[in-house]
Amino acid sequence: MLDFTFHNPTRILFGQNRIKDIASEIPAGSHVMITYGGGSIVKTGVMDEIKTALKGFTVSEFGGIEPNPTYETLMQCVARVKAEKVDFILAAGGGSVIDGTKFIAAAALYEGEPWDILETYGARVTKAVPFGTVLTLPATGSEMNCGAVITRKEFQAKLVFSHPSVFPTFSVLDPTKSFTLPERQLANGVVDAFVHVMEQYLTFPVQGGVQDRFSEGLLLTLLEEGPKALKDPEDYDVRANIMWVATLALNGLIGAGVPQDWATHMVGHELTALYGVDHARTLAVVLPAMMEARREEKKEKLLQYASRVWNLSEGSDEARMTEAIAQTRAFFEAMGIPTRLAAYDIGEEAIEKVCAQLTAHGLNKLGEHQSLPPDQVGKILAACL
Numbered sequence: 001m002l003d004f005t006f007h008n009p010t011r012i013l014f015g016q017n018r019i020k021d022i023a024s025e026i027p028a029g030s031h032v033m034i035t036y037g038g039g040s041i042v043k044t045g046v047m048d049e050i051k052t053a054l055k056g057f058t059v060s061e062f063g064g065i066e067p068n069p070t071y072e073t074l075m076q077c078v079a080r081v082k083a084e085k086v087d088f089i090l091a092a093g094g095g096s097v098i099d100g101t102k103f104i105a106a107a108a109l110y111e112g113e114p115w116d117i118l119e120t121y122g123a124r125v126t127k128a129v130p131f132g133t134v135l136t137l138p139a140t141g142s143e144m145n146c147g148a149v150i151t152r153k154e155f156q157a158k159l160v161f162s163h164p165s166v167f168p169t170f171s172v173l174d175p176t177k178s179f180t181l182p183e184r185q186l187a188n189g190v191v192d193a194f195v196h197v198m199e200q201y202l203t204f205p206v207q208g209g210v211q212d213r214f215s216e217g218l219l220l221t222l223l224e225e226g227p228k229a230l231k232d233p234e235d236y237d238v239r240a241n242i243m244w245v246a247t248l249a250l251n252g253l254i255g256a257g258v259p260q261d262w263a264t265h266m267v268g269h270e271l272t273a274l275y276g277v278d279h280a281r282t283l284a285v286v287l288p289a290m291m292e293a294r295r296e297e298k299k300e301k302l303l304q305y306a307s308r309v310w311n312l313s314e315g316s317d318e319a320r321m322t323e324a325i326a327q328t329r330a331f332f333e334a335m336g337i338p339t340r341l342a343a344y345d346i347g348e349e350a351i352e353k354v355c356a357q358l359t360a361h362g363l364n365k366l367g368e369h370q371s372l373p374p375d376q377v378g379k380i381l382a383a384c385l
């Protein structure tokens, strides 16, 4: 029976020129801290637009949140939020800035050592400073969910936490703000969103008919629009569709009431923590091998995926599954993302290291059946070389 729980309080302000509307989303009189990354929002003019929209508020800034945001950097902002009595945060950037802001928001009101938040996956969070976002990179879905992934450099650990208090109160989704993305980041975004859908779709059937159709619609849209976005970076309609897909892929909608996998993500996080490979690139490497190794366990959904997403109707079950996996890999490659570890200069030695880190992080039973132990992950990684 379907267990359907879906709660999402984030208001979406979608379309061109929506930054000007943020003032009415923030309580009057707030001291607002703008958080951002390495400076892309300054170069592109997003920062100026935000400052114009925030006339009348007290405004501070915290820049320098890096891709795969680190505890070490974020704690500097936590100290400022506390000292300056900030009562609203505005995150402007991609998933890293938004995730980092979620941690800042929760850590600023946390009693105790904030790294606990990650070690307990968010279970001990009770409240957070409210925040909104201006999204510049469609990819993670962080703009409409309550999860975040934070790295602690000294431990080479990249861990996830989630808590309802870190849903953004609003998110501005203006597709034109993604026009300036380098190809690599655009491709990363398309592949990350694709894999988010796969983690919630490619499990086993539970008669979640509408979730399946939503998921297939999101995948097909990415297959259609992803390559177009690479060709013409300023096609508004293409960017708008990609932005909606990325947000809807991980805002709770398609995952409600259905089993979820996430093994590819957990293995990918360890690869990023150890080798600094972009998040989406780790997924492009791991997912095809994960699908291959678990094709029997996922057979029914894999055949459905082959038929409804890749239109494969000829040949044996085995042949269609093989072809669907090959097409998935080919799509990632066509987006410009290599799908073998060798392309990232990672060799066999990674296998043991990743498995040891999974064990250290208590990730011993991955997948929708909690049945994937680190030694099996090792075999999957061997197939990624």
Ligand code: NZQ
Residues within 6 Å of the ligand: 036, 037, 038, 039, 040, 041, 044, 065, 066, 067, 068, 069, 093, 094, 095, 096, 097, 099, 136, 137, 138, 139, 140, 141, 142, 145, 147, 148, 149, 177, 178, 179, 180, 181, 182, 185, 188, 189, 192, 250, 265, 279
């Ligand atoms: O830092 P700035 O200068 O802003 O530059 C960024 C960064 O270098 C640049 N960029 C962003 N928007 C731009 C732009 N450059 C030009 N024009 C623009 N409009 O892109 C680079 C990458 O940004 P980042 O935020 O790191 O990328 P992404 O959005 O892919 O986020 C990746 C992070 O999100 C986590 C990942 O693990 C990773 O740490 N994830 C978060 C999830 C969540 N909260 O639900 C789920 C995901 O599975 C993922 O794990």
Ligand code: ZN
Residues within 6 Å of the ligand: 140, 192, 193, 195, 196, 265, 279
């Ligand atoms: Zn992801």
